[in-house]
Each structure stands twice: as C-alpha cells, then as structure tokens.
Amino acid sequence: MSKTQKTIEELMEEVVVPHEEQPYQVPENWMWVNSGHILNFIGGGTPSKSNSDYWNGDIPWATVKDIKNGYLSSTIDYITVEGLENSSATMASPNELLLITRMSPGKSAITKISTTINQDLKIVRPKIEILPYFLWLFFTMNTPLIESMSTGSTVKGIQVEKLKKITFPLPPFNEQKRIADKVERLLSKIEKAKQLIEEAKETFELRRAAILDKAFHGELTRKWREENQCDKLEPIEQSGNLGPFKLPHGWEWKKLGEIGELQRGKSKHRPRNDPKLFGGEYPFIQTGDVARSSDYVEDFSQTLSEFGYNQSKLFPIGTVCITIAANIADTAILKFPCCFPDSVVGFVPFEEIVSSEFVHYYISTIKNDLEHYAPATAQKNINLKILNEVLVPVPSLREHEVIMDKIKNLLDKEYEASQYLFLENSIELLKQSILSKAFRGELGTNDPSEENAIELLKEVLREQVK
Secondary structure (H helix, E strand, O other), rough: OHHHHHHHHHHHHHOOHHHOOOOOOOOHHHHHHHEEEEEEEOOOOOOOOOOOOHHHEEEEEHHHOOOOOOOOOOOEEEOHHHHHOOOOOOOOOOEEEEOOEEEEOEEEEOOOOOOEEEEOEEEEEEEOOHHHHHHHHHHOOOOOHHHHHHOOOOOOOHHHHHOOEEEEEEHHHHHHHHHHHHHHHHHHHHHHHHHHHHHHHHHHHHHHHHHHHHHHHHOHHHHHHHHHHHOOOOOOOOOOOOOOOOOOOEEEEEEEEHOOEEOOOOOOOOOOOOHHHHHHEEEEEEEEHHHHOOOEEOOOOOOHHEEEHHHOOOOOOEEEEOOOOOOOOOOOEEOOOOOOOOOOEEEEOOOOOHHHHHHHHHHHHHHHHOOOOOOOOOOEOOOHHHHOEEEEEEEEHHHHHHHHHHHHHHHHHHHHHHHHHHHHHHHHHHHHHHHHOOOOOOOOOOOOOOOOOHHHHHHHHHHOOO
C-alpha cells in the first residue's frame, strides 16, 4: 500500500464519525462526517457606516433581513467597490448557501445573485461535491438544533467551531440529486396546501364576521320578529341614547357598564415575575392566553400561590375576559374560576339582560374601533372608563335567546366546514418528517449499487496529502 494511500486512510479515520457516535443508521453507501471536514464557513463584514463613499453602490450586500423563503434574489442594501475593498465583506457567487449565525441562527437561503455579506452571515462552501439545495435541506432540518446551541443574553449567535461539529449524513452525489428533486416536489405541495389553508382562514373569518354583523343589526332574527308580531309588543324601556346604527323595534342601546359589572384584574405585587407569586392551586392567565383562545379559555399553564392569590382577584366561570394592553379588545369566556393581571378586564353580565356569549361576540365586531381609542404609545392600552361607555345593542330577552341559538347553529356549521384549517400543525410535522426521512435515506431513492460516499471524502483528503 502506498504511503499516500495509507495517509488518506489515516485521515479517513479522523474524518468519519465513529459508529457508536452516529446519531442513527443510514444506508451503507452513505458516510457520517463532521460538518467541519466537508464544509467551509466563510464570514463577511460591514463597510464603515461613516464613509458615504462605501454605500449606495451597485454591489448587493446581504444581511439577516434578506434571508427568507429559501432563496436570495435581491438585497435591501448595496455597497460600492470601495466599500468592498476597504472592509471584510465577502462576495458569494450565485447558487451558494448563506447561513445566519447571529440574530436568527440556523436560517439559510440559496443565492440567485452575486452578493457580499455582513458579519451575521456565513457562506457555506463545500470542500466536496454537495448540491446547494441539499445543503439548504440539511440546515433547514437542523435549524432547531443550531438555535439550541446558540448563546447570548439579548442576541443569540453560534460560533463556527460549533457548526463544524454538527454531524452530517453524506450520501453519494447522484443520491443527493434524487433526494433534492423528490423533497422539492413534496415541499412544493406542502407550501401550496399552506397557502390554501391561509386563504380558507381569511374566508372563514369573513363569513364569521358577516354572521355576527347580521346578528347585532337584527338581520338574523328579522323573520322571527315578523312571525312573532314583535311590532305589536310593548317596547322595552328606551335609554334615550343614540348609537352607531339604527336598531330594530324592541332593541335599545345600553352602555357596557349598565348591563354587567366591569372590573380590572389585580396584580399589586412588584416585581410581577416574583417566584413566590406562582406555583399554587389558583389558575392564572394573561393577555396572551386570552388572545390565543377561540371563544373560551379552557386551560391554563400558570397558577398563583396563596401569596399570589391574596394580592389578586378570582373571577367566576362565565366572566368575559377583555384585554386592555398589548392586544386591545381580544376576548374569551372563562370556563373555570381564574385570576388575571390588571392588563385584563373581567366583565360579568347581568343575566336578566344579556349573556357572556352575546357580549363576547359583539366586542369582536367592534375590536378595531376600540383599538382606535388606544393612545399611540409604545405600549398601547385602553382603560376601564372607555369600556364602561361602550354602547351595546340590546334586544329583548326572548329575541336574545333566539339570536344566540342562530349564532351557535351557524358558527357550528362554519366550524365543521373548516376543520381542515386546523391541519397546520400536522403539515409542519409532515414537513419535518419528510426532511427526517430524506437524511435517513428512507425516501426510496437510494441505489445501494452506486459508488460509496467515501469517494467524495477521498477527493478532499487527496488535497490534504499533496
């Protein structure tokens, strides 16, 4: 055996991941290697911001903001030849992979143009024959891993030395092509499905809004009023105030504070995140929990201790939770007694006038109007006084019950027709499953008779022994 061949074999032992350290089994003609042995990570830089001669030129200059949708075909910023020559900015060619290593570590895109890059990006340049799209698939699959390996208190970043230690399942080049082709077709179908879901969501929300708008204008119960000769009924006492639109006979405008009790949640103790406030038996929700709920708050992830409960307030089942900070006028109805902070208002209706559901649905129709009352500050919020003055169209109790039945029946049909909208999580899991199978050699594309991936490694090792 030649001295050179022996040296290559020795290097091969260093490059190939030992069997006991391989994350999972791959086809026999694949190889497990550490990324640093087959990939170069080339950094960039930023020309001096104070020198105007370096900026607004003709050379694209990519930053984290430009990395989206898998491909980079343009950049927000451009630099001059002088800017390139007088900085550490690096030029990437078309069809190369750019990887974010700071701010959103792990995200990547394939270049469609020649571009320079700043220091938050790296050009991932293979030492051997690896398809750019195959590389993109690899880093897309490993984005969660890279995020978990990143450090930093305010801005997360990952060191190149850590990237070099990520294990890479390397297939023969022709298998890379087949995997890339098949995965691209499958991911394209997934993206189309996601787009259809987004379009259907918009349509569903529009139909829901139309149903509720008709309900509170009296349109849903027009026929019921005619059949029950409501025009001949004694009208309910009129409050005398004028509202945003004309109401049917027997309805009246009432202020929210007149049809129920409004109270802000309580969170007296500071700091708000003091550990002794939490961990007891009293359910506790915040604005985000209300925003994420559909119509009802049905679960909780945090509880208050006895100490936390004593500085808070417990609201009963059926309370309409209304957010007044961060997310303005998101609402949901409590399914259990619960505490919440002063960024949420609790509304408990007078049941002889309206139901919680009626108020919840109505506020959803005027959410945008209420947001306009929030001052244009960094932390948008509205107050209890504004909510107390909100006008609500109130029908007779008999018609109220008919309205709620009709809303429930119509929305139930809409929910049944839109069940496929909740496949979004399944679609994302399907995408991860496809990538996982791709890098396990389980897509049915591998040809075991093909040249082993070890031949790809020998290319780079031969360069090292020259």
